[in-house]
Amino acid sequence: MxxxxxxxxxxxxxxxxxxxxxxxxxxxxxxLMEAYNAGQRVFxxxxxxxxxxxxxxxxxxxxxxxxxxxQSNKVKYIAPFVSLIHGVDSEKLLKTINKEGKKNDRKxxxxxxVHIAEEETKFGFSESELLTMLNDELLSTLEFVEIKGxxxxxxxxxxxxxxxxxxxxxxxxxxxxxxxxFASNDNFTEISMGMSxxxxxxxxxxxxxVRVGSSIFGARNYH
Ligand SMILES: *Cc1c(COP(=O)(O)O)cnc(C)c1O
Numbered sequence: 001m002x003x004x005x006x007x008x009x010x011x012x013x014x015x016x017x018x019x020x021x022x023x024x025x026x027x028x029x030x031x032l033m034e035a036y037n038a039g040q041r042v043f044x045x046x047x048x049x050x051x052x053x054x055x056x057x058x059x060x061x062x063x064x065x066x067x068x069x070x071q072s073n074k075v076k077y078i079a080p081f082v083s084l085i086h087g088v089d090s091e092k093l094l095k096t097i098n099k100e101g102k103k104n105d106r107k108x109x110x111x112x113x114v115h116i117a118e119e120e121t122k123f124g125f126s127e128s129e130l131l132t133m134l135n136d137e138l139l140s141t142l143e144f145v146e147i148k149g150x151x152x153x154x155x156x157x158x159x160x161x162x163x164x165x166x167x168x169x170x171x172x173x174x175x176x177x178x179x180x181x182f183a184s185n186d187n188f189t190e191i192s193m194g195m196s197x198x199x200x201x202x203x204x205x206x207x208x209x210v211r212v213g214s215s216i217f218g219a220r221n222y223h
Contacts, residue, residue: 003034006216023213026220048074072096086151089113089123101144111151116166118155127173134181149190167205
């Protein structure tokens with residue numbers, strides 16, 4: 001199967017129910033261009049250096065999403081152009097993104113990462129941490145950040161019941177924030193959940209944005 005055919009198959013499955021972020025990490029520019037030529041414009045990367053290098057060399061109408069863990073000291077490299085930062089997982093990072101947004105005179109779109117997996121290793125806030133952190137005082141200082149929703153990663157497991165429960169819990173957290181902290185914010189609309197193995201499940205549970213890599217570009221080789 002070619003990248004173009006894979007992309008077409010994934011899009012047919014999604015059937016316009018969620019935005020498709022094509023996760024192109026570790027893949028060469030030629031692979032991204034194959035997806036681009038088939039109409040894909042939204043790409044996700046998880047390393048700042050790779051993201052900026054690809055942004056510099058590939059067509060300017062690509063929307064670049066930072067989907068990986070982001071260190072505060074690297075925000076400055078992507079602040080001028082990034083379309084969405086998926087994994088905001090600390091107050092410090094929010095404040096840094098705000099500072100870099102101000103320098104670039106733009107509001108930087110972000111998602112708050114919520115810890116939904118059983119595994120300790122995945123980053124993110126708990127729901128109660130978010131409710132405590134997102135007070136009026138903090139929100140009023142974040143003039144150059146646009147908080148557009150939440151993002152989560154399910155446990156790496158074959159147990160679909162567990163994955164479904166974790167996605168449902170992210171949807172619940174989204175709904176709770178939408179009703180409270182973001183009640184008067186029309187931009188708080190996005191739930192980023194679902195990858196190659198579970199994006200249909202994620203859409204059933206309310207995902208608005210799926211991050212799909214290997215089903216489009218094939219398995220990754222890290223060596
Ligand atoms: C790599 C990655 C994906 C895509 O994973 P696939 O299983 O290849 O679809 C999605 N989200 C994040 C955060 C990733 O790092």
